[in-house]
Amino acid sequence: MLANSQTGKDAVKYLDDHHIAIVTGPAAGGSYWDSANNQMVIGNDQNAEQAALTVAHETNHAHYDKDGLAANVVNDTKDNYVNGRINEEAEGTVKSIQAKNEMVAGGKPTAAKFPLEDEYNKAHDDAVAKYNHDHPNAPAADAEAAGKQAGQDRVVAGFKNGSREVVSSVPKTDAAGNVINGPDGKPIHENYTDYYTRDWNNNHPAPAAGP
Amino acid sequence: MAGNDLVDRIAAADPGSGSLMRAHNSAFMEQPLPFYRRFRAVLITVRLPERPVELRFADDGNEAIPVASAAGIYAVNAREGLRLDADQVAPYFRFFYANTAGRTRYLVESGDRVPWFDAADMDAELEQRKVAARALIRPINVVATSDGRFRVTATAIDQKTLLRLSYVVSADGRVEAAEPIELLEGIPVPYVGL
Numbered sequence: 001m002l003a004n005s006q007t008g009k010d011a012v013k014y015l016d017d018h019h020i021a022i023v024t025g026p027a028a029g030g031s032y033w034d035s036a037n038n039q040m041v042i043g044n045d046q047n048a049e050q051a052a053l054t055v056a057h058e059t060n061h062a063h064y065d066k067d068g069l070a071a072n073v074v075n076d077t078k079d080n081y082v083n084g085r086i087n088e089e090a091e092g093t094v095k096s097i098q099a100k101n102e103m104v105a106g107g108k109p110t111a112a113k114f115p116l117e118d119e120y121n122k123a124h125d126d127a128v129a130k131y132n133h134d135h136p137n138a139p140a141a142d143a144e145a146a147g148k149q150a151g152q153d154r155v156v157a158g159f160k161n162g163s164r165e166v167v168s169s170v171p172k173t174d175a176a177g178n179v180i181n182g183p184d185g186k187p188i189h190e191n192y193t194d195y196y197t198r199d200w201n202n203n204h205p206a207p208a209a210g211p
Numbered sequence: 212m213a214g215n216d217l218v219d220r221i222a223a224a225d226p227g228s229g230s231l232m233r234a235h236n237s238a239f240m241e242q243p244l245p246f247y248r249r250f251r252a253v254l255i256t257v258r259l260p261e262r263p264v265e266l267r268f269a270d271d272g273n274e275a276i277p278v279a280s281a282a283g284i285y286a287v288n289a290r291e292g293l294r295l296d297a298d299q300v301a302p303y304f305r306f307f308y309a310n311t312a313g314r315t316r317y318l319v320e321s322g323d324r325v326p327w328f329d330a331a332d333m334d335a336e337l338e339q340r341k342v343a344a345r346a347l348i349r350p351i352n353v354v355a356t357s358d359g360r361f362r363v364t365a366t367a368i369d370q371k372t373l374l375r376l377s378y379v380v381s382a383d384g385r386v387e388a389a390e391p392i393e394l395l396e397g398i399p400v401p402y403v404g405l
Contacts, residue, residue, distance in 0.1 A: 025227070026279030030314030031405060032264050036234035037227065044280075045313035054405060061261055070260065089261065089404065096405075115370065115402035159404070167401040168262045170317040171326050175240045175252035175267070176302065177309030179317075179324055187326045192262070192404065199258065202236070 001052040005102030007095055008052065011059035015040070020062055022055065033061035049112035052103075053096040057114070060092035073203045085196040090156040094120065097151070115166055116158045123147075123154035159192045168195045217241075217253070220275035221268055228266045228277070232257050241270070244306060246299040246384075247291050250276075252306065262404060267310045278310050281386060288384040295382050300353045300361045304378065307386055308367070315403045316369045320350045325368070331399035344373050344398040370403060372396050 002008025015022070018038075025031075025041035031054045034041050040058045042051050064070040071084025096114040101121070103110045127150030131143040158165040171187035172180045182188045190198075217239070222229025232255055240254040250269040257264045267279045269287045276290075277283045284307060287293075295303055308318050319325050322345035331341040351365045356379070363378040374391040 023227075026267070026277065030264065032259055033261065034227075034231060036230050041227075043314055057405060065260075073260070085260070093404075115404060158402075165328070165401055166404045167326070168404055169265070170315065170403055171324075173254075173309050173317075175242045175254035176244055177305040177307075177318075179320075181324070185323075187324055189326050189401070190263075191401070195262065199260070 001048055001103070001108070002055060002099065004106045004108040005056075005099045007056055007099040007102055011056045011095070011099070014059050014063060015055075018062065018066060020059075031058055033058045033065060035062075035065050047112070049110050053100055053110075053112055053114055056099040057092040057096040060095050061088065064088050073199055076200075078197065078200045078204070081200045082193055082196040086156060086159045086192055089192060090152060090159050093155050093159075094148075094152050097121070097155075098148075116155050119154050119158060119165075120151040124151035126150065167191050217270060217275070220270060220273075221253070221255070221266075224268065224275045225266075225277050228255070228268075231264070232266065235259055244302070246293065246295055246303050246306075247287065250287050250291060252278075281307075281311055284310060285384065293382075293384045295361070295380065295384060297353060297355055297361065300363060300380055301351045303384065304351060304353075304363050304365065304380060304386075307384075308365070308376075312367070313369075314405070316367055316374075318351070318365055318367050319348050319373075320366070322348050326400055328399040328401055337399040340395070340397060341399050344395050347373055347375075347394045366394075367391070368398070368400060371398050371400060373398050 002012050021039040023039050023041055024044040026044065030043045031046070032041050040055065040062065042054055046054060070088060071081045073081055076084065093114060093116060097117045097120045100110050100112065100114065100117070124147040128143045128147035131138065131146040135142065167189045168191065169189060171189045174180055179187050218229070218232070236258045238256045241251050243251050247269070249271040253268040253270050253275070255266040257266060267277070268275045269278045276287050278287060305318065325348070327341055328337065331337045348366045349364065351363060354362045356362055359382060361380045363380055365376045367374045367376050372393055373395040375394050376391055377389040379387045
């Protein structure tokens, strides 16, 4: 299925070149890049279309990890770490959306949707229209580049703190499946900024107070 | 961190999960379940650099069994000789759904316990959708059927779609699911990242 899109072909080539296995895992765990085992785990609740888009996403994580592009929780500043992780997540999300768009454009209808897909496409299309209006004689590739940048910016905004458009997990439950409420009485679910910030803080404990 | 014995049992049951939780910071939660006598639920949240991953097991101190699938839960049911009574069906269903439904789906039992999008109270259109969704949310309902089974209806969310669930649960814990009914799309809750 990924062969119907250039983004998908690139992902498959990367996996082949790096001997990365794709395995299925429990639905509850979802899909993730498992660097310790050089494999990509795809949740077994996903159909073929969903899995194809997810492979495009997780391949981006593998690429960041294996090629040294990922933010470093020990060496980076907090802002650089959080922004770097969010940009990686957003880029992977955009890869999936672009893979789908390329599949659809190539005559392969795809029902599966990725988070922020509608938002990406609207930002992309608006930016392309504006670019063409402002630069009537510019090459189409320039307008497309502006569209992709606007779409990527929109996805990044969706992952940033404050908007709370995307969270890193469903509301937290205990081991029995009961929803856990926070101090404000609302279900606990962490957005990506909070997740990455907590990881950075855990690796940079505040110095003990002096005497 | 859990005791080494539990970690070893989990690694023996599922080497992939074992290596994953040993490679990353992981939080363990154990608790008894009202419908099992020996096995306790174990939820492990592995903090991958990209996002958290939840691993789910049942453990009786001698054996850990992966329960993130119906087959895994049935394996525990068989060891327990499970016989559900009516009062145990809702907690059993809660456990079953949390373990098997997938990363983007979760039960909602009350409008007060939905992670509404923060802007839902500040935007007229979103507020309208929130009100409409709240009106459709029902707690888990269990009805005994004439053949000794239980019909379960519940409400769930998958990404931004509100669903009506309909299941039949046997006393031995076997579950039959009907196709979920989509009640409302575009409800004002966050996406769950993939």
